[in-house]
Amino acid sequence: MISIIVPTYNEAESLPRLAEQVFAMLREHDIEAELVVVDDNSPDGTGDVAEQLAQQYPIKVLHRAGKLGLASAVIDGWNTTDSDIIGVMDADLSHDPKAIPALIAAVRDRGVELAVGSRHVPGGGMENWPWTRRFVSWTANQFARPFTPIHDATSGFFFMRRSVVDGVTLNPIGFKIGLEVMAKGHYTRYEEVPYVFTDRRVGKSKFGKKEILNYLKQLAGIAAMRLRGTNR
Numbered sequence: 360m361i362s363i364i365v366p367t368y369n370e371a372e373s374l375p376r377l378a379e380q381v382f383a384m385l386r387e388h389d390i391e392a393e394l395v396v397v398d399d400n401s402p403d404g405t406g407d408v409a410e411q412l413a414q415q416y417p418i419k420v421l422h423r424a425g426k427l428g429l430a431s432a433v434i435d436g437w438n439t440t441d442s443d444i445i446g447v448m449d450a451d452l453s454h455d456p457k458a459i460p461a462l463i464a465a466v467r468d469r470g471v472e473l474a475v476g477s478r479h480v481p482g483g484g485m486e487n488w489p490w491t492r493r494f495v496s497w498t499a500n501q502f503a504r505p506f507t508p509i510h511d512a513t514s515g516f517f518f519m520r521r522s523v524v525d526g527v528t529l530n531p532i533g534f535k536i537g538l539e540v541m542a543k544g545h546y547t548r549y550e551e552v553p554y555v556f557t558d559r560r561v562g563k564s565k566f567g568k569k570e571i572l573n574y575l576k577q578l579a580g581i582a583a584m585r586l587r588g589t590n591r
């Protein structure tokens with residue numbers, strides 16, 4: 360089985376559209392997979408929306424007591440399944456479901472252990488991003504270069520074999536769970552699948568100084584781990 364983890368916080372409007380698009384894509388490519396929605400008791404009722412969708416689609420819903428953070432939601436999500444192939448994507452339609460079949464095929468059929476949806480390989484990109492955000496994104500990736508060969512180190516859209524994170528301690532505080540996996544995971548074969556990132560249409564982007572500071576803290580944690588020579 361293949362499980363796609365979708366962390367949600369106030370995504371009641373986006374989630375039905377995401378489910379529709381993801382399952383249409385899976386059906387078209389004859390792929391059997393489930394969604395695991397991990398909701399942090401969203402005030403907008405996303406948890407109930409997910410339960411309703413679960414009557415229609417193969418969706419599992421994990422309800423957590425409150426806003427415990429994105430990274431820990433993803434980790435709890437993959438701990439609730441024993442699928443050998445696990446994916447992660449955002450609920451806000453930023454991650455194009457059209458890239459899913461190629462990401463899954465890389466892991467399932469081509470011996471790739473980690474397949475990452477990437478904005479920074481030919482064919483990938485960002486829709487309508489001002490140069491300031493592009494620059495910040497480019498800089499964030501440069502900082503991550505010593506720790507991973509992957510060009511889109513801040514991507515939160517990826518599929519992998521479970522073995523990549525077996526026995527690896529991931530920082531549940533870090534917002535960029537993809538970076539934790541790329542920098543700490545056990546893999547030798549990886550692939551970047553291009554996609555065009557779309558900014559969330561619903562709700563306000565919370566990108567700002569706090570995000571940048573958290574990212575630097577996360578990089579420092581990874582650097583410290585590397586210096587100690589462990590995966591923890």
Ligand SMILES: Nc1nc2c(ncn2[C@@H]2O[C@H](COP(=O)(O)OP(=O)(O)OP(=O)(O)O)[C@@H](O)[C@H]2O)c(=O)[nH]1
Nearest residue numbers: 366367368397399428429432449450451559564565
């Ligand atoms: N369960 C859970 N999900 C979260 C939490 N924070 C964010 N998410 C979800 O994680 C995904 C990514 O969060 P976003 O808010 O889109 O983060 P972002 O893309 O960096 O920022 P935006 O510009 O606001 O889109 C979305 O599906 C959110 O609903 C959280 O604390 N708990």
Ligand SMILES: [Mg+2]
Nearest residue numbers: 449451453559
């Ligand atoms: Mg988003």
